[in-house]
Amino acid sequence: MRTDRVAAGVAAAFVIGAAAPVTAQDFCGGHSAGGQWIGGSEARSDVAAATSHMEQMALILMGNQYVALFTVSAPSDVRLEAQGRGAGDPVIDLYDESGSILLSDDDSGGNGSSRAETTLQPGRYCLAVRSYDGSPMTGFVRIGRLEHEALTPGSDSPPAPTDSEDPIPGADPMPGGAIGEICDIATVTTFLGDGQALDSLLAEGVTETASPEEVPFWGFTLAAPAAVSITxxxxxxxxxxxxxDQSGNWLAENDDWDGLNARIDMTMPLQPGSYCIGVNALRDTAQPITIRLSAYDPLAAQxxxxxxxxxAPPLDGSYPVTDLGLLSARLRSDIQSTDERATWLSFDVPEAGIVLIEAVTNGQGDPMLRLFDDFGREIGYNDDNGQSLDSRLIAQVQRGTYLVAVRQLGQGQQVLTRLLFERYVPAQP
Structure with a gap:
């Protein structure tokens, strides 16, 4: 009986997939792909039922956008805001469930922030946030009703004080130091390598450990241009x-690069001079954090x-990929998946159709699935399937070879994970 229900669900998905690839979150004209539920899950992202505003930290890479997903269960007056850190200048676009754009805003929040207030009818929505000039940016996105606390002052309000000793009342500390505080090299008292030029040490790397409360800023100096990685x-x-940089200009930022650890790769060489690394913690600022500065290694980064x-890795044997062979109808595979490294598997599809992949741990883990074609294009992604931490991914595929990555998201986890692969083809007239 369970197989029948799954088959029926896949058949329905195939009808939808005739117009567009099917993903776990395919609405807003495709803008939902890769989006994040603003409340952590669809059930907790209903603005009409929320007791307070909902907020997420957004990391926007070069030329990309961040998409916050939310729902409205009853007609509601809603406020949508995005505030960039440092010199970040966010732009917001709101899409309804069909993909029609409802509004856009650049600077209505004041001080370069975006803000819009509108009445929304029941449905699912996507708030896309991008950088005005396409540069990388970190900021905050907040969605709530008009009676909820606002994130931005609004374009008609006076600028908020920026003195780090007089923070905005009620605001949370920002990454990199106190509110309004940036890292000017003249204020740094602790240097990696005791202040000497680190060029000769980058090959092996320089490592120091301290809590953000002990050392909120680490300085370092380069005597020659160098591409570096900071973890x-x-x-x-x-x-x-x-x-x-040494004048306090923002260059880059990262929160969760690998799990909850952070990393910055400066692939373009930094010029000779002094630089500053601001360090903060979102969980516990008293915990020690190990900072490592090393030469950027493009092969290691890949x-x-x-x-x-x-x-997706190449299929030339240079990286371990388990070949499952031809996916005729149904295939099962058991693996030990970990959070340290993804397990990669490949399979062949003989003709166009729908592929369903499930990763099941029965509550023992939190698996993630990513599907790629043999060219390296991402076809689908899923983390949590409904209320379960197990994953299920449905994708429309053509004839060819596909690769799937399986990885646990919990720290230090190694879990027996059962994988199910099923292929469905359209009914013949």
Whole structure:
């Protein structure tokens, strides 16, 4: 009976997939793909039922956008806001469930922030946030009703004070230091390598450990141009790192690069001079965080993407991929999946149709699934299937070879994971 219910669900998905690829969250004209529920799940993202505003931290990479997903169960007056950190200048676009754009805003929140207030009818919505000039940006996105606390002052309000000793009342500390505080090299008292130029040490790397309460800013100096990687490790602290030049100009920021650890890769060489790393923790600022500065290694960075399941490895044998062979109808495979490195499997599809993949741990783990074609294009992604931490992914596929990555999201987990692969083809007239 369970198989019949799954088959019926896949058949319905195939009808939808005739017009567009089917994903776990396919609405707003495709803008929902890769989006995040603003309340953590669809059930907790209903603005009409929320007792307070809902907020997420958004990391927007070069030329990309962040998409917050939410629902409205009853007609509601809603406020939508995005506030960038440092010189970040966010732009917001609101899409309804069909993909029609309802509104856009750039600076109505004041001080470069975005803000819009509108009445929304019941349905699902997508709030897309991008950087005005396409540069990387970190900021906050807040969605709530008009009676909820606002994130931004609004374009008609006076600018908020920026003195770090007089923070905005009720605001939370921002990554990289106190509110309004940035890292000017003149204020740094602790340097990696005791202040010497680190060029000769980058190959092996320079490592120091301290809590953000002890050392909120680490300085370092380069005598020659160098591409560098900066990591911050301790998932119990959930570190955030921000890189500034010697004048306090924001260069880059990262929160969750690998699990809750953070990493910044400066692939373009930094010029000679002094730099500052701001360190903060979203969980516990008293926890020690290990900071490591090393030379950027493009090959190691590529392999790290494979290890995290974020990019498909080549099928030339240079990276371990288990070949499952031809997916005729139904296939089962058991693996030990971990959070340290994704397990990669490949399979062949003989003709166009629908593929369903499930990762089941029966509550023992939190598996993630990512599906790619043999060219390396991401076809589908799923983390939590409904109210379960297990994953289920449905995708429309053509004839060819596909790769799937399986990885646990919990820290230090190694879990027996049962994988189910099923293929469905359209009914013949």
């Amino acid at each position: 911050a490790e301790n998932p119990d602290a959930d570190p955030v790192i921000t890189l500034y 392999i790290a993407l494979y290890d995290r399941g974020e990019a």
